[in-house]
Amino acid sequence: MKIEFILNGETQTIDVHPARRLLDILREDFHLTAVKEGCGEGECGACVVLMDGKAVNSCLIPAGYLEGKSILTPEGFKETPRGQILEEAFIEAGAVQCGFCTPGFIMAAESLLNENPNPTNAQIREGLSGNLCRCTGYQMIFKAVRLAIEKGEGLW
């Protein structure tokens, strides 16, 4: 079926099976490989993208659902001012180890701060609870988000 949607700001028309996963469309059809498959069932968050500004697991979004939607992937986000602030904050806080979960955490952090520019520590924990990290114990990821809020004053 033919589907028209916006991908990283550009209108795209694709002809795919309506059940094809957004994750596969991104990775295989558009070669956007920053989104990762960690579980394929919406538990780990490694494939998070923003759909109309909200974090979704791209492994759970079928193509048929994409019509008219706007999708932002890590590739489209990384050069934005907010993307740059989060990048620096994650580096400075030491929030990256193996890195497989990291692009998903960046997108989840963007979604969290978009909704709530001044989250409490408990709200940061809750906002990131859809993303798994097995390396860091999360402490430095929490710190990175707080650092981004500080550095990006007014950006969110």
Add this chain to the structure above:
Amino acid sequence: MTISKSIKRTDAREKIRGEAQYIGDMSFDNPLYLKTVRSTRPHAKILDIHLPDLPEGCFIIDKSHIPGKNRMRTVVSDHPILAEDEVLYIGQPILLVAGPSRELVYQISEKIRIDYEDLPAVFTLEESEKQNCVFTEYSFSKGEPDTAFAQAARIIEDEYRTGLQEHVYLEPQGMAAEVKDDTVFVYGSMQCPFYVEDALTEALGRPSDKIRVVQTTTGGAFGGKEEFPSLIACHTAIAALATHHPVFLIYDRDEDIICSTKRHPSIIRYKAGLDDNNRVTVLDIDLLYDAGAYCGLSPVVLQRGIFSATNVYNFHHLKVHGRNFRTHTVPSGAFRGFGAPQSIFGTEMLMHNIAVSLGLDPLEFKMKHILKQGDPSCTGGKIHDKVILPELVERALDLSDYRQKIQKKKKFAGVGISLFLHGCGFTGNGEQLIKGKIILRKSKDRVVLKISSVEMGQGADTVLRKIVAHTLDLPIEKVTCEIRDTGLVPDSGPTVASRTTMIVGGLLKTAADEMKSRWNEAEDFEISKVYHHPDFLTWDNDTFQGNAYPTYSWGVNVAEITIDPVTYDIHIEKVTGVYDVGRAIDERALRGQMEGGIAQGAGWATLEVMKSKEGKLVQHNLTDYKVPTSMDVPEITCDFIDNPYEFGPFGAKCAGELPMSGAPPAVVAAISNALGIPLKEIPVTPEMLMELERHED
């Protein structure tokens, strides 16, 4: 600038931007995808295999395609690469289907029918013990345990248990292979490129110069990518040779959990003899580790388990007996801590429970038994280095306000403390056998590290480059690592046993010191170094006497927990960790290891329930198997006290595995403290606590 001052991780930016190339991000021309057809029976004879008609361009690969020996090479090479006539666990690989799309190979694999004749199977450690299905058995002793038991004023017997644990590296296992000019190239997510090369040499029956193993960015490992990748590397290489195509084999999470190695479940039995002053004078420890269906590297896991079983304590008389048992379940393998977290959990909880049962303060009781510099270890090797455990304890008590909190005890809130150590580097004579090699190459104003130790998330690239850059007074950007390609780097040994910083970093430091003194000799030159074991260390691998490890890193954890009085849900509020790892090469990287290890240890102790029922895993996806999320992790405070080690680079010892052993006994002691009941098994679940409370009432 001191070496410990943190720098930015060298690989963080490309990972954040999603530009790092993991195996799944690679591309090949016309690749085939592989799907593994697995045993659905825990123990059976394969009678017949019915294959469907294959579409053009699809292939079935079986044991007959293996050019060399059908065994995956490791410590005990007993696992067939593809099953022969018998299967020993659910999930054992039997065939590979290759085809141009994932969907197609999946469909074909679903149509394959296998006829089995079921054979008797053993599912639990207890059953296996009854039937005496022992893979390996070790024992050693110290002093005169029999006399000491005869003279003991009091004897206490107890049993402790630990459960399965799955690594859940965020990147599932994956490999790719292609044949170019008669050389087999294998790419993938791995800890040990030369283990993979060794396994391929044997399975393919070709010399190592016709094999190249290339590590791709590795998305976490924790031991899960120590020996297991050798198996799937063989699968991809055999398939690439058989089909004349590049092939991809990337597991989805369910498949990864079902068939990859896990932490050995254990039962540990103790008999302790105490004197009139309530000091444990003699201890008898009997360790039972569940190796699963194949032995693999279980012997060395068990060795670390038995040599760590006395933990930080000096028991004057000792009897240690350890056995690996076969069960018809997925094989157990390497997992952060490598057999030590099990025995340290048992011994820490034994000490805690003995103290509480005698009405003594657990910390005071433990401190009466700790090792000091000059003491003999459990295997009679002298503790050469300064032991600063009392300082670590004091710092942890101060940072956590433990004394105050243990006195003001409220029901459903508790605090617990654990003391622990980790033997640095390989067990016994492992380092002498491997003889790690490194090369440092100068090209004008740049230096390249040629090593096989990999970056897998732990920060090895940053730390090793920093050791060299710091020594040579070069900016870190001028010092880089060669790709981990067995055709380009020497074998500096596997990335395991917390040996990378201390052993490989130590070799790099020596080479960098030499390079510094010879810097102006030439524009381009190389220095290579081979590991030499310090001469004052002794080890007899037949009697298990001497220095099982060159040195130890040490730690203290304090855990604070609350329990929901209605649901018995366990909330780990805070964990404080204080460590002696010699010296931090990079404090933030080190802190990252400690925080991650605390979360993984706390997960194993509470959340991470994995059971197997008649050989089948009950939890086999991330919905059922819960690892700590951002909502579950405690607040973590870490601190370090310098205690430089003479033979480590800048004084560094080991670090990565150490925290895995600390959190479980601290958390469980805190839960025990909250409810006033002894606990002897992990994971501790709300259901278990409710049941125990009911019994108490």
